[in-house]
Amino acid sequence: MKTEVTFAGVTLKNPVTTASGTFGSGMEYSEFVDLSLLGAVTTKGVANQPWEGNPTPRIAETYGGMLNAIGLQNPGVDVFLERDLPFLKQYDTKVIVNVCGKTTEEYCETVQKLADAPVDLLEINISCPNVREGGIAFGQNPAKVEEITRAIKRVAGQPVIMKLSPNVTDITETARAAEAGGADGLSLINTLTGMKIDIYRRSFALANRTGGLSGPAIKPVAVRMVYQVARAVKIPIIGMGGIQTAEDALEFLMAGATAVAVGTANFHNPRATLSVIEGIRAFLEEQNMNDIHEIIGCVNR
Amino acid sequence: MEKQYTSAIVVDKRDLGGGIMELWLMAPDIAAQAVPGQFVALYCTDGSRLLPRPISICDVDGERQKLRFVFRMVGEGTKELAAKRVFESVSVLGPLGNGYPKEVGAYPLLVGGGIGIPPMLFLARELWQQGKKVSIVLGFRDANTFLVEEMAEYAAVYLATDDGSLGTKGTVLDAIKENGLQFDWIGACGPMPMLRGIKRLAQSKNTPAYLSLEERMACGIGACLGCVCKTAKADGHTHVHNTRICTEGPVFDAQEVEIG
Numbered sequence: 001m002k003t004e005v006t007f008a009g010v011t012l013k014n015p016v017t018t019a020s021g022t023f024g025s026g027m028e029y030s031e032f033v034d035l036s037l038l039g040a041v042t043t044k045g046v047a048n049q050p051w052e053g054n055p056t057p058r059i060a061e062t063y064g065g066m067l068n069a070i071g072l073q074n075p076g077v078d079v080f081l082e083r084d085l086p087f088l089k090q091y092d093t094k095v096i097v098n099v100c101g102k103t104t105e106e107y108c109e110t111v112q113k114l115a116d117a118p119v120d121l122l123e124i125n126i127s128c129p130n131v132r133e134g135g136i137a138f139g140q141n142p143a144k145v146e147e148i149t150r151a152i153k154r155v156a157g158q159p160v161i162m163k164l165s166p167n168v169t170d171i172t173e174t175a176r177a178a179e180a181g182g183a184d185g186l187s188l189i190n191t192l193t194g195m196k197i198d199i200y201r202r203s204f205a206l207a208n209r210t211g212g213l214s215g216p217a218i219k220p221v222a223v224r225m226v227y228q229v230a231r232a233v234k235i236p237i238i239g240m241g242g243i244q245t246a247e248d249a250l251e252f253l254m255a256g257a258t259a260v261a262v263g264t265a266n267f268h269n270p271r272a273t274l275s276v277i278e279g280i281r282a283f284l285e286e287q288n289m290n291d292i293h294e295i296i297g298c299v300n301r
Numbered sequence: 302m303e304k305q306y307t308s309a310i311v312v313d314k315r316d317l318g319g320g321i322m323e324l325w326l327m328a329p330d331i332a333a334q335a336v337p338g339q340f341v342a343l344y345c346t347d348g349s350r351l352l353p354r355p356i357s358i359c360d361v362d363g364e365r366q367k368l369r370f371v372f373r374m375v376g377e378g379t380k381e382l383a384a385k386r387v388f389e390s391v392s393v394l395g396p397l398g399n400g401y402p403k404e405v406g407a408y409p410l411l412v413g414g415g416i417g418i419p420p421m422l423f424l425a426r427e428l429w430q431q432g433k434k435v436s437i438v439l440g441f442r443d444a445n446t447f448l449v450e451e452m453a454e455y456a457a458v459y460l461a462t463d464d465g466s467l468g469t470k471g472t473v474l475d476a477i478k479e480n481g482l483q484f485d486w487i488g489a490c491g492p493m494p495m496l497r498g499i500k501r502l503a504q505s506k507n508t509p510a511y512l513s514l515e516e517r518m519a520c521g522i523g524a525c526l527g528c529v530c531k532t533a534k535a536d537g538h539t540h541v542h543n544t545r546i547c548t549e550g551p552v553f554d555a556q557e558v559e560i561g
Contacts, residue, residue, distance in 0.1 A: 022524070023524055053543070056516055056529060058528075059517040061350060061352045064349050073529070216348065266524075267525065
């Protein structure tokens with residue numbers, strides 16, 4: 001049975017990767033998951049220099065989901081290249097590095113530093129709702145999405161995936177803008193901006209007041225957006241947003257995603273990625289299909 | 302040492318009153334390696350509650366087969382765990398974090414406040430077995446206490462209650478002062494105002510102090526960076542001035558963490 005997919009010219013042994021920020025750089029989860037079994041590992045966002053992130057509390061549980069406002073804390077690209085990437089390269093998996101920044105120059109500096117590194121794909125985070133500069137400030141404006149995509153493509157050594165925000169009226173506009181800017185692929189969706197009030201403290205549950213909502217609660221929104229974007233662009237999509245089971249992943253694939261990412265589910269079950277991979281295989285077998293391509297985008301045919 | 306993600310069977314439980322529950326889980330792989338100050342992540346079954354509950358290890362049994370937890374039912378998640386019946390299973394990940402250091406003084410003082418009290422039992426027994434002269438100060442809201450008699454087997458126990466119904470009326474700091482306690486090392490777990498007070502006390506007496514910190518967690522294993530604490534120096538892993546409570550902690554040298 002063939003579960004292999006090609007994403008922007010890179011072959012993944014199966015369509016399952018991790019959602020940025022939920023899996024570190026793989027090291028912590030490698031105690032529970034043989035990383036070589038994953039289609040790819042997508043790292044936590046790295047910037048041109050270390051970022052402190054937001055004050056705590058950074059996490060709040062909500063019904064069927066969670067809010068986070070980590071604020072893209074990261075050790076910087078130099079530490080990533082020296083420590084985290086060599087660790088990941090011990091495994092037979094593809095590496096997708098998520099890149100964050102506050103300005104176009106910062107994104108480009110990080111992307112340049114990664115250009116000669118053994119990295120397979122870049123995922124550019126222009127959709128983080130928890131940082132004041134960069135992040136979503138780029139991701140909500142189609143003209144800016146196109147501009148930053150073009151700037152990054154000029155210096156990138158790997159295919160570029162733009163990670164889109166769902167916090168827009170029409171996600172196909174930013175998707176088309178990224179494609180026009182030369183993006184090789186798209187990731188969607190990032191988290192939905194949300195809020196929780198602690199009624200006993202009569203204040204915000206998160207120090208940042210707002211946070212990004214993730215988990216099963218957002219899945220129907222994510223599936224709908226993947227479906228819309230798949231019909232609007234020609235470049236491939238990594239679908240994500242509340243994937244917890246193989247059934248969830250299959251919905252995204254059928255909606256038109258070439259690959260899928262497991263995020264918040266890792267917190268509920270450290271081996272969630274593996275159960276998704278095994279479940280996809282079992283489904284194909286049960287449905288007498290030999291190739292995962294039989295289901296990718298099938299609802300659009 | 303290896304963290305285990307496993308299904309554990311509830312082997313015993315007891316309602317200690319006042320919203321406090323005692324739960325014993327059969328988890329030999331975790332119990333065999335657990336040290337005082339470590340915690341586990343307990344997962345809810347109800348899909349509306351995704352995040353594991355970090356619960357400190359109160360004790361292990363003599364054969365190191367079972368883990369003992371004493372926790373307060375504060376929300377729906379801890380209520381769900383408390384409603385588990387004997388022979389039901391719970392998904393558990395652990396042991397997590399680092400415990401209290403192995404080297405302590407000859408006269409350790411253990412301080413527990415509220416739901417920070419349970420891990421002091423495991424620590425007290427280990428120190429008693431090493432031949433230390435252990436003192437323990439416990440802070441409760443009122444006379445609804447737990448674990449006091451057991452701790453008294455290993456240490457001189459002093460109490461403080463908010464309402465004055467037992468021991469010193471006031472805080473654990475008031476009780477330390479009132480009883481004129483002498484010590485050369487402090488291990489503490491409890492609410493943040495208590496930990497701040499302990500840090501100041503330790504600084505004034507130039508005594509080493511180790512504090513167990515708490516924060517909202519998601520992964521429990523150092524990947525998500527949800528549970529961090531400000532640090533005096535740049536942290537070796539994160540390369541910024543904060544450190545992961547679940548991984549580098551939850552027990553920290555009081556001088557290394559900025560808790561205000």
